[in-house]
Amino acid sequence: MIDYRALEALAAVIEHAGFERAARVLNISQSAVSQRIRQLEFKLGQPVLLRTSPPRLTDLGQRLSNHLQQVKQLEQGVLLQDEEPEELNIRLAVNADSIDTWLAPALAACESSNRMNFDLVIEDQRVGLQRMKNGEVMACICESAQPVNGGMAQKLGTLRYLALASPDFVACYQSKPRSHQWLQQAPCLLFSGDDQLQHQFLNKLKLAAPSRFQRVPSSRGFVEMARAGLGFGMMPEIQVRDYLQSGELINVAPKTVIDVPLYWHYWQTESEYMAQLRHAVAAQAAHTLIQK
Known part of the structure; x- marks a missing residue:
């Protein structure tokens, strides 16, 4: 029989990147957190956690964490109508651009x-699925179509990205009309170290990676940095239509776009409440995202 208090402790250590913060969240001592995990490992006969900084799950730890997420959904599903919870804690991994545009x-x-308390974990659409693999979230929006073990994936649509910059920025760095070579020397905006959209864009133009970067870990701030003339970058078309119409931002390569598919990943043991959420997200995506 699995000790679910130990699984909760394991999940808290991973979610909060350490034993001390996990103990505060669980309202128990740090030694109690350690003891629960050690007892779990003793019972299973192998480690579930690598004591690195931050701690990392072993393969067994990942399977147990995934199991815990599915159990939580099963618990929601078996609630009787007159026992509906007052609050539902829903943890989702999503990309910042979806939050700032359509989600x-x-x-x-x-x-x-x-009744839902949303805890949104911001991850680039390329890597957000790792949160599902680790059993840290109940659902995930990312670009991968391949579901995790025990999970399913539903196509939501496509988010189109354009390479944009301010007119003054282009005038400052572009030396030859209709040439794109200047983009390799001009400052490039990056959301995070996982953001590869600008690299994909330059690769489509048969150019090398940019030599200068401005790191901007904010979707809204990303657009504002471009408007201020601090760099060029890939931005969701649905986020910048007004700025394109007013001329505050211009497309530096109108014939080159990056289309990013988005999928909703969920556990097969989906509760009624998570199914409601998935349908609402899919309906909004159908109206907002490109459907191919």
């Missing part, structure tokens, strides 16, 4: 949203 109305449209 919020989808979360609000879910019929159970008034």
Whole structure:
């Protein structure tokens, strides 16, 4: 029989990147957190956690963490109608651009949203699925179509990215009209170390990676940095239409776009509440994202 208190402790250590913070969240001592995990490892006969900084799950630890997420959904599903929870804690891994463009109305449209406490984990769409693999989240939005073990994936649509910059920025760095060579020397905006959209864009133009970077870990701030003339970068078309219309941002390569597919990843043991949320997200995506 699995000790679910130990699984909760294991999940908290990973989620909060350490034993001390996990203990505060669980309202127990740090030694109690360690003891629960040690007892779990003793019972299973192998480690579930690598004591690195931050701690990392072993393969067994990942399977147990995934199991815990699915159990939580099963618990939601078996609640009787007159035992509906007052609050549902929903942890999702999503990309920042989705939050800043189309996702919020989808979360609000879910019929159970008034009872849902959303904990959104911001991850680049290329790497967000790792949160599902680690069993840290109940659902994930990312560009991968391959579901994790025990999971399913539903196509939401495509988010189109354009390479944009301010007119003054282009005038400052572009030496020859209709040439793209200047982009290799001009400052490039990056959301994070996982952001490869600019590299994909330059590769489409048969150019090498940019030599200068401005790191901007904010979707809104990314656009504002470009408007201020501090760099060029890939931005969601649905986020910048007004700036394109006003001329505050211009497309530096109108014939070159990056289309990023987005998928909703969820556990097969999906509760009624998570199914409601998935349908609301899919409905909003159908109206907002490109459907191919």
